[in-house]
Amino acid sequence: MTDRRPLAWPPAPIKTERLVLRESEARDRAAVIELNASPEVGTYLGGPRPRTELERTMLEVPGRRPGFFAVELDGAVIGTVELDPHAPELPAGNRRRREAGGTELGYLFLPQAWGRGYATEGCAAALDWFAGALPGEPVVLYTQTANARSMRLAEKLGFTELERFEAYGAEQWFGVWSSVTPPA
Numbered sequence: 001m002t003d004r005r006p007l008a009w010p011p012a013p014i015k016t017e018r019l020v021l022r023e024s025e026a027r028d029r030a031a032v033i034e035l036n037a038s039p040e041v042g043t044y045l046g047g048p049r050p051r052t053e054l055e056r057t058m059l060e061v062p063g064r065r066p067g068f069f070a071v072e073l074d075g076a077v078i079g080t081v082e083l084d085p086h087a088p089e090l091p092a093g094n095r096r097r098r099e100a101g102g103t104e105l106g107y108l109f110l111p112q113a114w115g116r117g118y119a120t121e122g123c124a125a126a127l128d129w130f131a132g133a134l135p136g137e138p139v140v141l142y143t144q145t146a147n148a149r150s151m152r153l154a155e156k157l158g159f160t161e162l163e164r165f166e167a168y169g170a171e172q173w174f175g176v177w178s179s180v181t182p183p184a
Helices: 026-037 051-057 095-100 118-133 148-157
Strands: 019-023 068-073 076-085 103-109 139-144 160-167 170-177
Touching (some): 026 051, 026 103, 095 160, 095 170
Parallel strands (some): 103 139
Antiparallel strands (some): 019 068, 068 076, 139 170
16 A cells, blocks of 8 residues: 655645636635535535535635645636545455555536536646655546546546446446556
């Protein structure tokens, strides 16, 4: 298993052609609640969380931890990108998943931002930053195979499929990305 080295955090904001990825701030709370309460966003994530619960439990500054980026478009938060420690035993972990990598890519974007390439642009920028911060460190990704958008995104970003398995009543896809491994 790859040992996760600490990330230097927070980085300077990452600017792409259209987006800014930055450390979370208190002003992001409403957008993060909206992301987690959205039925569309939660379709392949076990469903939305109740807004009242989120309002009650969400920290004043959501996602204040290394690897959590608020994604802005024209000054408004449209999503989040996360590079979090990988939980290789969940779901139904096996040796291959334990050894694949210590960091997992996650992302959520508001439905009105879908279909415009923002997820690709934001995730690619976060992966580029990660490759500079921890050269050669692999990143893993899980998604349901039924989530066609996430499957396309994994391909665009250069993730390589390692396996498919059943969990949560659906077929899951598991892949890995590395800055030192050329795309297949």
